[in-house]
Amino acid sequence: MSKFQRRLFIPTLLVLAIGWFGFSSYSDKFFQIAKNLDLFASIYKEINTYYVDDVNPNRLIKTGIDAMLESLDPYTVYIPEDDIEDFRTMTTGEYGGIGASTEFLEGHHTIIMLQEGYPAHKAGLQIGDQILSINGIEVEQKEAFDLGKLLKGQSRTNFGITVNRYGKKEPMVFQVDREKITIDNVYYAGMVNENIGLIKLTEFTTHAGDEVKKAVIKLKKEGATSIILDLRDNPGGLLHEAVNISNIFIPKGKKVVDTKGKITDLNRTYKTLDEPVDTQIPLAILTNGGSASASEIVAGVIQDFDRGVLIGEKTFGKGLVQSTRPLSYNAQLKVTTAKYYIPSGRCIQALDYAHRNADGTVNKLPDSLKVAFKTGNGRVVYDGDGLDPDVVVEVEDYPSIALVLSSKGYLFQYATLYHYQHPQISAAREFQLSDADYNDFLNWVRKKELSYETSVDRAYRHLLAAAKRDKTYASLEDQLGSLEEKINALKEKDLTKFKDDIKGLLEQEIITRYYLQKGLIEVTFPDDPDIQKAIQVLNNPAEYKRILG
Incomplete structure (x- = not known):
């Protein structure tokens, strides 16, 4: 055998060996999956047959699924068919209802807020009204979830609602027409003083970018020469809306965020696609520990491009991206598929769910492992634990x-x-x-x-x-x-x-x-x-x- 043939032969053996081990590893993983599914089905069958009390099969399976997903991270969740409508409301900000928020106070489901101009407000309901019944169905003993099901429904449907009102001896009955309710992402847009406008953004559902854009244009017409964007307690939402909102303040063609996961074909780079509204107006972003996910993308982009000043408290630290996958029987799985990286290159995920402690708890990334990055102007910023504000404000607790x-x-x-x-x-x-x-x-x-x-x-x-x-x-x-x-x-x-x-x-x-x-x-x-x-x-x-x- 020639020297060339020996050189060719050895790499060929290596490729075959690697291929065999790779196939063996894949086959073993497939076997483990099949074995554990078989065991799960067997245990499920035995419990349903022999457990001393009657078992609700749906509840038992959902408990098992929830426990399995909980071992991964809090954001990977199973959404059964019954909850799909609520999930759709969370992502679109739209539902059929009356525009009223309720809370259980002193033994009564009580209206605590009304959306101006929506059915409950137009019908004459008031904050403080205690709901007694809906279409004759008494609700005092019902859970908040069940009350919500009664209040929500198809647009243009009508129902009667009976309430107790302070100062009235007899219950009052109102006829309310359900409408398509759109939860505003921009909770408030107005002038703080003669030259500074404030936008309070509470959601990142569909059209969030359009709402913020309209708010900025409106405030500038009213005389705003500076803008405060309040992202405090905003838990985030749709990734593309975070890109749209960033685009209002930074030029077209700039990178907003990279998403990187196990399946490299699904990795994406998101850039601004449109001409901005204003790249010069002084901007302050308010953050706190409740600012998470899409809120942190917007705040991080503004900080990385030195486009505005972050003021308040450290953000939550959620750098994980979720996607929804369709399942059988109209159910869905919301699963964490990637991490996101803002323009400086940092990921701000605070908790390491992949390396839990023996007791199941999760640690934050220690300071010693945090990596320094730089903003466009060379300011040093860090990954691994949310966003640090440029100006820290200590908020005193109420007595x-x-x-x-x-x-x-x-x-x-x-x-x-x-x-x-x-x-x-x-x-x-x-x-x-x-x-x-x-x-x-x-x-x-x-x-x-x-x-x-x-x-x-x-x-x-x-x-x-x-x-x-x-x-x-x-x-x-x-x-x-x-x-x-x-x-x-x-x-x-x-x-x-x-x-x-x-x-x-x-x-x-x-x-x-x-x-x-x-x-x-x-x-x-x-x-x-x-x-x-x-x-x-x-x-x-x-x-x-x-x-x-």
């Missing part, structure tokens, strides 16, 4: 008393009472409760159950337990008792000590009764630290330029 008044529904109830005692109030930005009004609220709420635990209470409880464990309680009993009395005395003054916080929340609740969503946004402007910091930065061109490098 415990304010949170208790809100969670127990007392602010909501009093706002309803106030509404029916005051047919009109001043404009949302001008409305303020007087001291007499606040004293009326104090007299009303002091008749309610107001027990609550503060951080100081919890610290005292731990101190007490430690003293008893260390057998020092007897010698400290008098001092500990005195400390508890002082803590309780301080709590009794909380309603007056934290008057400004409580009054502000109560004013917000009252304003929704008259001005709905728009009023709720506008009343927060003066006290919103993120908005105030954005105004400060946008009104200082030198500072704005310095931040962007």
Whole structure:
């Protein structure tokens, strides 16, 4: 055999060996899949036959599927046929209904918000109305999901709704026509002051890009020379809408995001396709821990191109892309198929679901493993844990008393009472409760159950337990008792000590009764630290330029 033949022979053996091992590996994986499916079917059959109690086959299978998918990540989910309509609403922002949000308060399904101009609002329903029945079907004992099924339906269908209303001795009946409801992505678009406009974006459903584009054009016509785009608590949505919104502020042909997954043929690069609306207008993006996914794409693009300033708190850190796959029986699987990478090259995924701990928990990427990237102007940014804002704003927590008044529904109830005692109030930005009004609220709420635990209470409880464990309680009993009395005395003054916080929340609740969503946004402007910091930065061109490098 010649030297050339030996060289040719050896690589050929290697190729055959690799091919055999590759085939063997594939065959083994196929066998494992078939074996485990057979085992699953056998266990399912045995349980249905021999388990001591009757078993719901659909529920049992769904539990198994959900548990399997939960071991991957929170975003890979099974969507049965019964839930398809709700899933479609989440992606399109459209459904057949009446435009009312409800919550279960004090034993009643209660209307907590109305969409202006939609059927519930036009029919005369009010925030605070307690729903008793729909077309004669009593709903008090029904779950919120079942109530939603009764309220939703085909457009142009009619139903009767019976409600209890504050101050009315008898229930009231309204006839409501369902319509096609479109959930607005832009929750608010208006002027914060004479030169700065604000856009509150809460969704990334169909037409989000068009809505933001129209909002920017509208605000510029109204005199806006700077824009605040509020992405706080926006969980994201459709990827292509994130591209469309980015395109409003950056030039045509710029890369917005790469998606990279296991199937390389499905990897994509998304670029801006249209001429932008404005590439120069000063821009501030508000973010917090609830800004995720598509919100982070938009915020990350703006940061990577040094197109605007990010203000607020670190974002959530979701850098995973989901696609839907059709299944049998009209079901679907929403499955994570890729990670996304914004223009600087970084992926901002915070949690590593592929390497769980033994107990199933998931860790964040440690700081030591984060990689540095650079924006267009050379500013250093990092991957692996959401987006860090350019300007950090520390948001103070509300005092415990304010949170208790809100969670127990007392602010909501009093706002309803106030509404029916005051047919009109001043404009949302001008409305303020007087001291007499606040004293009326104090007299009303002091008749309610107001027990609550503060951080100081919890610290005292731990101190007490430690003293008893260390057998020092007897010698400290008098001092500990005195400390508890002082803590309780301080709590009794909380309603007056934290008057400004409580009054502000109560004013917000009252304003929704008259001005709905728009009023709720506008009343927060003066006290919103993120908005105030954005105004400060946008009104200082030198500072704005310095931040962007």
